[in-house]
Amino acid sequence: MSAVVRAGGAAPIERLLKRNEFYLAALIFVLCVSITAANPSFLTLANVLSFLKTSSVNGILAVGVLFVLILGGTPDVSFTAIAQVVEYLVVMATLRWGGDIPLALLGACALGTLMGSVNGFIIHYFRVTTIVVTIATLNVYYGMLYVLTGGNVIFVVHPMFKQFASLLLFPMRSANGAVYGLSLMPVMWLAVLAVGWFILRRTFLGRSIFAMGGNEVAAQRIGVNTLWTRVFVFSFVGLLSGVAAIAHTAIVLSAIPNIIVGHELEVIAAVVLGGASLFGGKGTIIGTFLGVLLFAVLKNGLVLLNFSSYWYDVTIGVAITVGITVSAYQQLRAQRSRVNVKVEPVVVP
């Protein structure tokens, strides 16, 4: 509940120093400075816009994961499969029947919401851990996609995706004549962040999600409808998977049936590094944004520093392990300073 109850009385600087986001931002800053020192092309507007674009898919998915983590319990892992299925089906449907981007987006959201809500209902009615249910639905969705479609790669998508991808806000021309600018995928990411922030901080629904993450029984006693709150969260994850599917299609301009599945751990890790607690009731939009940004900077930096792509997983693994170790250690220290009852086991001779 720390997101609702703010530490009062402390000086702003002191409050800032206590926040996970501050350290994350500092880490990103240090990384940016050191990568730029080694390769000045890192901190150019073109490069920043380009890696914002490529990380927008993970960024959109991360907001959904944040909601699930705040709700409490183990993370959802089925969102990649939902995005995968939605992407493939939307690409197939638009190739067959045509349509435009708003319609495709609407369809993707509807399909994603439907698939996500299934998780919510199962978890609520059968009272099982999120991870068990979502591992199951991940496999059902992903397996059925392959069985029903044969798993063929679709290399040519409807031309509207290419048009959508080439739409640029503030188009600029670089020194060598290439046009670059802010494409719409990062804009979608920002919009999703804004909606997520609004729901979490400005609505009763958001309060309910935090309350359920803090203590589900207490939340229910104060009148939170746990069924609909839970179904909303998992449907929202599905909806965002639909949005991410459209963004992904516009970036890669093809539909490969196994390209999104397998990235779930990376997204979850980004959200957790962003300060969301695995015990529920805690997490912020800005932290999630910074978590995704950290991975984007790492990935882009490794490429610019000419590391072999083999090293990417190692770096991410080290980042995750160090990140969770540090945050767990901080939590441990905070707990120790709060509780001064010492548990001394009685030594029986």
Add this chain to the structure above:
Amino acid sequence: MTDARTGQSASAVGQNRTPSSAKRRGIPDASLYVILVGIVVLMTALNPQRFPTLSNLQSMLSQLPILAFLSIGMMISMLSGGINLAIVSTANFTGIVTALTLWALTAGHSGSATLEATALAMLVGVAACLLVGAFMGWLVAYVEVPAILATLGVTTLLDGVNVVLTRGYTISDFPDALLAIGNGVAFGVPAPFLMLLVVVVLLHFLLNRMSFGFGLYMLGSNPIAARFSNINTRAVLMGDYVLSSSFSALTAFVMMGQLNSVKANYAESYVLVAVLACFLGGVDPFGGAGRLSGMILAVIILQIISSGVNLLRVDPFFVTAMWGAIILVLIAVNHFTGRWREARRLAQMHGRGAPEGAAPPARPTAMPTEANSSSQR
């Protein structure tokens, strides 16, 4: 009206936090035997020529240990209330370290390595594996990182290290001694299966007859009570992850022997199947409950399904979907049998004429205590 509704759903919430006794037991062994017989009959009916044959039985017995070792490793981590998502990555890591050591010892002629060199390489592999286990144990027990996160981080890390070590290639060509672990046959029984039998007997003693096992079950069911009962919970938790990882080493050697190669991403999908086996075997993911016998039965059932479906030559992705569907069906069955058992218990209690006030609540309603939240780790 409202009160009744709230009360009812509040108790359901309580069940979510602290699984009721019926749920803790999961699917009891008796119904597993029924499922086993049902599956054997079904597979025989679907595949009368190829399924009920001696060669199929032998091939199933030699394939079973890989799944069994991984599932047991998963179960051991779940008994403490944690989870070890790194079992497959650790197994691949062990295999790769062993293979590379062997390669270095024999200057590139691994196939003709001496027995001593092979043993030394395997020892190095086991040491690497235990080191990984100790690292995860340290993270979970001493830094108090939630197990799912700690093992997830280690998985990502190991997957990366595995690719870096092998450069993405397959390393093959192992000496006969190592191949015998995977393919040897003694008295008509595949060697890996004999190994599994020995390990299961040893593990049975460790879990059910020794203080470590007792401490582990206690730690899983209530970490605070365990600490107050003079159990060194940190040491038990640490040992738990080392033990869990040692099953990855066993898996690694059987896989090396059977496939005659190691690679960064072998058997990745087995993590899910291992979770499924634990679920089917009645292991409580919140810790403290789960029996080896149920686990073994579950593994046998899954192996029969997998072999039987394989003989039917269906799409492998259909099998992926099927694993997921089986979990969902099990969740539903578990839920409804739990409710049915609960109702019957209540009916019996009232039938015996217990006074209304004396009837204990069906399940603890509101216990979101520290014990529960920490048992989720």
